[in-house]
Amino acid sequence: MSYELNYTVGSIPLDKLKPKKVRKNIELTLWERLYIPEIARGMIVTTRHFIVNMVGFIFPPEGKKRKIFTVYYPEEKLTIHVAYRGRPVLVQREDGKEKCIACGLCERICPAFAISIIGGERQRGNDMERYPVSYTLDMSRCVYCGLCEEVCPYEAIVMSNEYEGLAEYDRENMIYPKEKLLVPVAKLQKRIEYVRKIYGKSNYDLRNMI
Amino acid sequence: MKKVTLTIDGKKIVADSKKTVLEAAAENDIYIPTMCYLKKLNPIGSCRVCLVDIEGADDPMTSCQLPVMEGMVVSTKSDRVIELRQLMVKLILVNHPVDCTVCERSGECRLQDITYEFGISRQDLKAEPVERVKKYDWKLIRYNPYLCVLCERCIMVCHEVQGVSTYKIKNNGFRSVIDTVDEKPLDCDFCGQCIAVCPVGAMSSGLVLQARSWELNKVRSVCSYCGVGCPINLDVKKGKVYRVTSDDNIGINNGNLCAMGRFGYQFIDTEDRIKTPLIRKGDRLVPASWDEALKLVSAKFKEIKNSHGGDAIAGIGSERASNEDNYLFQKFFRTVLVSHNIDNLLNMENSSFGSEVFEKFDLPIINSTEYITKSDIIFTFGADACEENPVIGNIIRVTMRDREARLIVGSSRDVGFRPPPDFRMVYKYGTEVLLINGIIKSIIGSRESEGIKEFLDYLKGIKLEDVSSRTSVSKDLIKAISLSLIKSKSPVILCGREIYKHPRGVEIIHALQNLANIINGNIILYREYCNSQGVNDMGVLPDKYPGYKNVADLEAKGDFEKVWGVTLPVKGRMTAGRNIIDDVVDGKIKALYIMGEDIVLRSHNGNQAREALKKIDFLIVQDMFLSETALFADVVFPSASFSEREGTFTNMEGRIQKINKAIEPIGESRADWVIIKELANKMGGSFKYSFTEDVFKEIAAAIPLYGGITYSSIKNNGKLANYQSQSKKKFRVVQHSEIESIGDSDMPFIFLSGNTFFHLGTLSRKSAAMNMLTSECIVEINPSDAEKLKINDKDTVTVKSKNGNITIKTKVTNKSPQGVVFIPVNFENAPANILTNKKDAVIRVKIIKNEQ
Secondary structure, eight states, X not given: OOOOOOXXXXXXXXXXXXXXXXXXXXXXXXXXXXXXXXXXXXXXXHHHHHHHHHHHHHSOOTTOOOOOXXXXXXXXXXXXXXXOOOSEEEEEOTTXXXXXXXXXXXXXXXXXXXXXXXXXXXXXXXXXXXXXXXXXXXXXXOOOOOHHHHXXXXXXXXEOSOOSXXXXXXXXXXXXXXXHHEEEGGGGHHHHXXXXXXXXXXXXXXXXXX | OOEEEEEETTEEEEEETTSBHHXXXXXXXXXXXXXXXXXXXXXXXXXXXXXXXXXXXXXXXXXXXOBOOTTOEEESSOHHHHHHHHHHHHHHHXXXXXXXTTOXXXXXXXXXXXXXXXXXXXXXXXXXXXXXXXXXXXXXXEEOTTTOOOOOHHHHIIIIISOOOOEEEESOGGGOEEEETTSSSOOSOOOOHHHHHOSSSSEEESSOOOXXXXXXXXXXXXXXXXXXXXXXXXXXXXXXXXXXXXXXXXXXXXXXXXXXXXXXXXXXXXXXXXOSOEEEETTEEEEOOHHHHHHHHHHXXXXXXXXXXXXXXXEEOOSSSOHHHHHHHHHIIXXXXXXXXXXXXXXXXXXXXXXXXXXXXXXXXXXXXXXXXXXXXXXEESXXXXXXXXXHHHHHHHHHHHSOOEEEXXXXXXXXXXXXXXXXXXXXXXXXXXXXXXXXXXXXHTSXXXXXXXXXXXXXXXXXXXXXXXXXXXXXXXXXXXXXXXXOSSEEEEXXXXXXXSTTHHHHHHHHHHHHHHHTOEEEEOOSSTTHHHHHXXXXXSSEETTTEETTOHHHHHHHHHHHTSOOOOOOOSSTTOOHHHHHHHTXXXXXXXXXXXXXXXXXXXXXXXXXXXXXXXXXXXXXXXOTXXXXXXXXXXXXXXXXXXXXXXXXXXXXXXXXXXXXXXXXXXXXXXXXXXXXXXXXXXXXXXXXXXXXXXXXXXXXXXXXXXXXXXXXXXXEOXXXXXXXXXXXXXXXXXXXXXXXXXXXXXXXXXXXXXXXXXXXXXXXXXXXXXXXXXXXXXHHHHHHHTOOTTOEEEEEOSSOEEEEEEEEOXXXXXXXXXXXXXXXXXXXXXXXXXXXXXXXXXXXXXXX
């Protein structure tokens, strides 16, 4: 079967996206090769922005408040976009168990060899299901590339928006066991939906693949 | 053989007339895809993936079943065939859920491969889903009917190779699934052949594969259980063995393994492993460092050597340790301690099958199993091929299938065979010689034969009626067996554990040699453990140097003095006719060094062994586990398992095979030869070996039997040691002699012991899977005897002999004839050797039912 491309990037539908024009192999004119005029032009642009901003800061336009752009971290924090790749986390189902089925694809794809899994089986209802007996993520190796998230067929590992508290004085502490990686699914719903969109996983049904 | 000419894809091919098109194509590098075809089985033809077009035929045919014919024109790549093959795979995929992510077989799945190969990317067929039942209650085997492609490989391998025939196809058409024949939970050999041959993940191991197949690194090794020595692959990931597999077309086993070989690997990494050296402090064994332990042992050894002489220290080598370990072990004793006081348990029990195996017998009895595959009649005597060495059973079964060989099974228990043997005789224990003489008499009586006069004269005195009444084998059966033995062209006689543990073992082999001489047969002797042959070759013997050179032989002494660069002791063993344990009890031995053996469990006299170990001043045990023996020890050295080191094993054929290092040693354990090397160097020896190869180089140089073999030249199939024992056609007069029987008048049962499925030695008792299959020791008793004693199946009884008693459960079975009880060895909670105290006697026991 074939599936339709109906997903979006952010709020823009995919078919509305237009590629940007990129100039390649630019040959500089004599005027440009002299540099001085171009530097001067650049300085004019910079100065214009500086003056406009300063005037706007001192005498804000009517109806608008004076705005400070600097974020005073750690007292203040940025709002993280859903596309941000923080530390990878394992999705925890509503019943408290991990969603992962220990298929080993993330372990295989990981370019930094940060993941190691030992699989096992446990009872679920009348049937058995596979689960990771141990899932270890070496955060000292992780490169935050997000390939594990992309490859996961069960939406069981996603990149969270957490970027804090990852540095350690001891490398031993940077090896995260399964318990440290589990995050309830409710907290990750936004990212999971985003991942579905960008990787086309909304159409991902194993039984229809062939 | 007749040859025929045919054309495949425009290529002219000459092939044997008995070949199929698929085989002929494969020989000429023409590829035909297959799925259900397996070389070791008869063609099944269920998957229809190997379809080919034949010129002149209306429809395509399956090439795996199609015999070649003269002038045949075959096309393997026609459009019609390719389309049909794709359709076949699509039809299989209709039912097959694509749960590859959770499937154990993913990555090595034949269906996956074929789907990729055929480029099937869309499915235009649909089917109604059918409810099926997954089988989780089949112990070590699991069956998922959703994944099953009904190729019938499991049914065929179980029937043809393993002989259990436990599977069938239930229902028909769309609803068919595999089930057991009686539709009860599976109860079979648990050899796992069905798992190995399953092309998809329908049959999977009960020991859930914790890793994924593509992550596993296959390390070639040799099974460390019985004497057959099957080559195996240890599948390793990040320092852990995840499963054991075996490749087809390699080695003695052709991909077949028994339950222990396939599922009994868990001992490698259990909690019970000794991780550090242990030293006795008071009545406890406390962990110590290697330095401490070696220092203590070397100091103690030096002290004893100075005060009592080197002879006061004795050593017991191991049938489970590699050739290198055993070689250095005896070298350590002979050169550093200047003592010949070393032995192994096999030789201690019966030196005729240990140190004298090449001189005592006229015909070679360490023979290649190729004799079985080339034979047309197989005579197993005192051997339980099905249970003791299941892989030998497989070889026999395949020979029976391929060559229509006939099988004669003779044993003191009704061991039988699967499929049922052509002849099956159950004789009274102790009358073996009489029976063989009866068979010879019956053969000679019906034809002229050469032979010495004395022998013929002796035969004249034998009466078949007499033989029949005393052995309880009917006269007609003896006649029928001898008739079929006469007709055979290449008979082979297999002797099992019962023979070499028998008080009259040597006489029986001599009698069998007379038989073999008459019928032109070969004798093959089983070995119980993986290196039972090698330990003797390496000279862990009190009266023989490596390569069976006599200690008394001054020339041999000179040779070894040159190789080892020391002066060797002239004196042989301390007391002739008595073994090391006897000497320990007498107090002549002050220190004992046991390498990798559990003598409390394995000695024929358990009580004596216990007494000896209590009495000894200084006991060193080198083992993987705290065995019964190790509990008595003053110092315990942790040794590495076969998967953690390199080395060579010599199997029952005399085939030298290499084991490779798969994982790092557990804890601080070390390979046995490294421990011996360090100890020797601490005591002033100069053992300069860096690798196992260095030791093997010295072995090859010192022992002519291993001469010309280099370590790197030992490949998959191993190398046969050159035992140059020429066969002499010599007849001996072997007379029946009564065996002394020990027991009171109220002890009616003859006690026999042996090995059963699922357990051999200490290792299998440490494997959880094997313990799940058989956790308890049982006593096998005949139904009529049980009725007399009012015993039911699984009752708890006390088995009492003059020497001691054990309490175990019963198993009422026809396998034990009347008046015989059988108890398997290897169970430490019910050690059968407590009942015995003398090796050349029949032990009689009585059975008392325990009140609940």
